[in-house]
Amino acid sequence: MILAAPQTWQMALGFGLFVGIWYLTSAVLKLPRFEKIPDPLGVLIEWLSWNPIYGLSIFTPDYYKHIGYSIYRAFTAFVLAVALGVPLGLFMGWSPLFRRFTFPLVELIRPIPPLAWVPFAILLLPGTEWAVIFVTFIAAFFAMVLNSLLGARSIDPVYFRAAQCLGFRPWDVFIHVVVPGALPFVFTGLQLAMGLSWFALVAGEMIAGRYGLGFMIFEGYSLAQYRNIIIGMGTLGLLGYASSAGVRMLGRRMMIWRERQLGGGAE
Amino acid sequence: MWQGMFSVFVLFGLWQAAGALRVGGIGDIPTPVDVARALVDATQTSRYWSSWAISGERVAIGFLAGTLIGVPVALALGMNRTLRGIVFPVMETLRPVPPLAWVPLSILFWPTLELSIIFVIFLGAFFSVALNVLGGVDAVDPSLLRAARSMGARPRHIFWMIVLPATIPAIVTGMALGMGLTWEIVIAAEMIAGKAGLGYLAWEGFVNGSLVSILVAMVSIGIGGFLSCGLIWVLGQRATPWQRKS
Numbered sequence: 484m485i486l487a488a489p490q491t492w493q494m495a496l497g498f499g500l501f502v503g504i505w506y507l508t509s510a511v512l513k514l515p516r517f518e519k520i521p522d523p524l525g526v527l528i529e530w531l532s533w534n535p536i537y538g539l540s541i542f543t544p545d546y547y548k549h550i551g552y553s554i555y556r557a558f559t560a561f562v563l564a565v566a567l568g569v570p571l572g573l574f575m576g577w578s579p580l581f582r583r584f585t586f587p588l589v590e591l592i593r594p595i596p597p598l599a600w601v602p603f604a605i606l607l608l609p610g611t612e613w614a615v616i617f618v619t620f621i622a623a624f625f626a627m628v629l630n631s632l633l634g635a636r637s638i639d640p641v642y643f644r645a646a647q648c649l650g651f652r653p654w655d656v657f658i659h660v661v662v663p664g665a666l667p668f669v670f671t672g673l674q675l676a677m678g679l680s681w682f683a684l685v686a687g688e689m690i691a692g693r694y695g696l697g698f699m700i701f702e703g704y705s706l707a708q709y710r711n712i713i714i715g716m717g718t719l720g721l722l723g724y725a726s727s728a729g730v731r732m733l734g735r736r737m738m739i740w741r742e743r744q745l746g747g748g749a750e
Numbered sequence: 751m752w753q754g755m756f757s758v759f760v761l762f763g764l765w766q767a768a769g770a771l772r773v774g775g776i777g778d779i780p781t782p783v784d785v786a787r788a789l790v791d792a793t794q795t796s797r798y799w800s801s802w803a804i805s806g807e808r809v810a811i812g813f814l815a816g817t818l819i820g821v822p823v824a825l826a827l828g829m830n831r832t833l834r835g836i837v838f839p840v841m842e843t844l845r846p847v848p849p850l851a852w853v854p855l856s857i858l859f860w861p862t863l864e865l866s867i868i869f870v871i872f873l874g875a876f877f878s879v880a881l882n883v884l885g886g887v888d889a890v891d892p893s894l895l896r897a898a899r900s901m902g903a904r905p906r907h908i909f910w911m912i913v914l915p916a917t918i919p920a921i922v923t924g925m926a927l928g929m930g931l932t933w934e935i936v937i938a939a940e941m942i943a944g945k946a947g948l949g950y951l952a953w954e955g956f957v958n959g960s961l962v963s964i965l966v967a968m969v970s971i972g973i974g975g976f977l978s979c980g981l982i983w984v985l986g987q988r989a990t991p992w993q994r995k996s
Contacts, residue, residue: 497835497837497838517859599949602956606959690941700854701854712858716847719847
């Protein structure tokens with residue numbers, strides 16, 4: 484189908500309807516089930532207020548403390564997952580022998596949802612901090628392993644034969660064939676893993692966290708500071724969007740380099 | 751094949767040994783044998799099976815609602831550019847908010863806890879299905895559409911004879927991904943807010959400090975997710991026989 488960017492009036496209408504209906508139902512009409520839902524104007528005022536009623540706005544240090552904790556956890560887990568998952572996945576895709584030994588293990592553990600690890604992680608790891616990071620790590624790790632594996636397997640075998648004919652040692656094959664060849668899939672994995680990290684992080688923080696945006700949302704609920712729920716959700720949306728965009732940009736950089744090299748080699 | 755069996759045996763062997771020798775000083779790590787025994791014991795209790803039923807029902811309702819609403823919405827957005835221009839940016843704005851961040855708001859809105867958990871599951875399934883289906887509609891080969899149009903096909907024909915069949919694989923993918931996601935969500939939602947279900951079972955194990963019960967619940971959750979995703983793939987293969995590789 485033909486892809487066209489949405490026109491400005493369409494976007495304006497869409498957002499207008501969304502915010503308008505939200506405002507009408509929660510602030511003006513106060514429909515039966517909507518009365519507890521914070522209205523958009525109130526949330527915005529609170530979010531941007533110098534002196535927020537419930538203590539959280541862009542001018543309060545606590546707000547940034549929550550954000551800082553969440554970012555720290557999400558990125559620690561993400562970096563660990565990439566650092567461990569990519570090499571493991573590439574080796575599994577590259578070496579059939581290694582794959583035959585390790586793939587069944589991955590498939591055995593993978594069906595357990597990352598969030599089911601929460602209680603286990605809290606009991607086994609010292610402090611809830613590492614439990615939250617661990618759960619986030621698990622979520623991102625499997626996405627990285629599987630995509631790297633697929634990437635390494637997607638490489639045309641001709642390249643391996645050519646490299647062997649040219650006397651490449653295994654390490655050179657890995658660096659010059661496996662890594663660049665698997666890059667597009669690794670990149671897909673990075674995007675998935677980023678989304679999954681935030682997904683698991685929020686749940687982890689709600690269940691076990693102290694500080695962090697998931698915790699902030701849940702506290703907003705328990706303390707009946709309902710506007711903070713929406714502020715937390717909005718902040719999470721922005722951070723999730725920004726980090727996905729960051730990964731996409733990084734990926735594009737990686738791809739440009741790859742395209743240049745492939746283009747240069749084809750002369 | 752034997753290599754796989756070998757590594758699984760080694761893993762369980764090491765685990766068994768670590769548990770028996772109490773390595774790591776964490777105290778009582780349950781061994782695989784302990785877990786298997788506890789799992790068998792659990793299957794004798796009606797509470798275990800009612801946890802299955804409760805989680806399964808939540809997953810099923812939320813997932814079906816997400817699919818039944820997500821597929822038509824995505825198809826409509828894919829077919830109508832104006833509608834898409836209006837609705838899609840809003841959807842894209844809401845999408846980065848993780849489903850579980852909706853739990854408190856959902857509890858505030860829905861009259862019962864059951865409905866709020868199902869709603870969050872619905873959201874997860876809906877976005878997964880809708881975005882995949884929309885991607886599927888966008889990926890329809892434009893030359894098919896041009897050919898159909900030049901032969902006088904009406905939008906109705908284009909939809910039923912080209913877009914819908916061409917989108918079925920994307921629907922299957924969206925459903926499979928959505929199914930995986932719903933299990934994640936139900937587990938977390940039950941830990942956060944639930945009074946019953948497999949996620950609650952794991953949480954109860956935690957409250958009682960019993961690693962065995964936690965592991966039993968984790969294994970059960972894994973089996974549940976595995977079976978339901980497998981079911982989707984089998985149904986999907988049936989629905990898209992032309993995609994089967996012989």
